[in-house]
Amino acid sequence: MAVTGLRIGVVGGSIAGCAAAIAGARAGADVTVHERSGAALQDRGFGIVIPPSLHRELVTGGYLGPDMPTTPVATRIWLTRVSGGRSSRELARQEAPVTSCNWGLLWRALRANVGESVYRRGLPVDSVGPTPSGRALIRTEDGEQEYDIVVGADGHRSVTRGLIAPNVRPVPAGYLVWRGTIPLSALRDHPKPLELLRSSWITLGFPGGHGVFYLIPGTVPGSRLLAYAIYGFPPKPTESQVPVSTAYVRYIAEEHFPAEWADIVARGEHAAQALHPVADFVVPRAAEPPFLLAGDAASVTRPHTASGAVKALGDALCLERALRGSSSAAEALARYADERSAEGARLVELGRRLGRELVECTPDWPAMGPADVDAWSRGTLNGARSYLYGSMHRR
Numbered sequence: 001m002a003v004t005g006l007r008i009g010v011v012g013g014s015i016a017g018c019a020a021a022i023a024g025a026r027a028g029a030d031v032t033v034h035e036r037s038g039a040a041l042q043d044r045g046f047g048i049v050i051p052p053s054l055h056r057e058l059v060t061g062g063y064l065g066p067d068m069p070t071t072p073v074a075t076r077i078w079l080t081r082v083s084g085g086r087s088s089r090e091l092a093r094q095e096a097p098v099t100s101c102n103w104g105l106l107w108r109a110l111r112a113n114v115g116e117s118v119y120r121r122g123l124p125v126d127s128v129g130p131t132p133s134g135r136a137l138i139r140t141e142d143g144e145q146e147y148d149i150v151v152g153a154d155g156h157r158s159v160t161r162g163l164i165a166p167n168v169r170p171v172p173a174g175y176l177v178w179r180g181t182i183p184l185s186a187l188r189d190h191p192k193p194l195e196l197l198r199s200s201w202i203t204l205g206f207p208g209g210h211g212v213f214y215l216i217p218g219t220v221p222g223s224r225l226l227a228y229a230i231y232g233f234p235p236k237p238t239e240s241q242v243p244v245s246t247a248y249v250r251y252i253a254e255e256h257f258p259a260e261w262a263d264i265v266a267r268g269e270h271a272a273q274a275l276h277p278v279a280d281f282v283v284p285r286a287a288e289p290p291f292l293l294a295g296d297a298a299s300v301t302r303p304h305t306a307s308g309a310v311k312a313l314g315d316a317l318c319l320e321r322a323l324r325g326s327s328s329a330a331e332a333l334a335r336y337a338d339e340r341s342a343e344g345a346r347l348v349e350l351g352r353r354l355g356r357e358l359v360e361c362t363p364d365w366p367a368m369g370p371a372d373v374d375a376w377s378r379g380t381l382n383g384a385r386s387y388l389y390g391s392m393h394r395r
Helices: 015-026 052-060 103-112 191-197 248-256 259-267 308-324 329-360 370-381 387-393
Strands: 007-011 030-035 047-050 071-081 088-102 118-121 125-130 136-140 143-147 149-152 171-183 200-206 209-217 224-232 272-282 291-293
Touching (some): 007 143, 015 030, 015 103, 015 149, 047 052, 047 209, 047 224, 047 308, 052 088, 088 103, 088 209, 088 259, 088 370, 088 387, 136 149, 149 329, 191 200, 191 209, 209 259, 224 248, 224 259, 224 329, 248 259, 248 272, 272 329, 329 370
Parallel strands (some): 071 200, 149 291
Antiparallel strands (some): 071 088, 125 136, 136 143, 171 224, 200 209, 209 224
């Protein structure tokens, strides 16, 4: 029998928070979202990818509308720069279908489907805590609200996480990721990369890092953007006078990319850019009644897994199942914690393994061919699942 009549408070109104709110409402709970920002969030974030099967489940389940723009592709192409030259060489192609999304459009679609849930914008949560009766209290500047469950969807600096795992801290990887989006006009003089990107997503390997490139929908209907994530180490002071900033990605491109890809990144007009240190963490247990953690509040994995939004959306689907299949809030949270704690730990370990092989100890990319890339992929995964390596699980 499903638990009924619950009041759920969600701390954070980003992707994880909106998805959790939809999950609670679909399971019959009365949900309130507390979002600290007074502005809309749709302009935050860059490109993301999710598994096509997850996208279909979210559309079927009413989390996303079928009209949300996406750019699905089915193939992953591995490229590198030839030794001693500036031209590109294709190393391998793998079957690896992904559904590419614009972070802002995904948030907007989830936000529109929050439905009857109350989305309280511009009221930061001052504190979260338990009540003597075993419920939870959320305090904001305009008062207190009591809930049966509080979902901490408030990111890697989560206030809610301090109640469940106060000693968990991010573990730095020691390298950085540069993210950006570039209008397709930057590819006007580069027909070959544009042709590849229309049906594939690209991994470009270089010594000490790699870049990922794919097309995403723009905010203007029918438009497209080139999204990238480029991973590498910051320069040592004696090696470069170029400061570590968003502009440093142009230096990386000039030094390591094939000429046509370097030209796109180094001279293309960026629509957006950001620089982030790479770090990870995972909580021992993702829920302790009456508190539950979702999205980046529960775990942050290295971005090589492309699992930030994926895990947040999976958390929401799990929450809905747990609420529908449990007779009490405590039982629902126990079910959620059993499933999502293990998934968070798995993804963090996978991210560390991918980080070692894609950044910390990169192979000799120019010497590799299709069989070498397949063998490298299998060895790196070591039996783990990843939708980014789809063909590795179907042979």
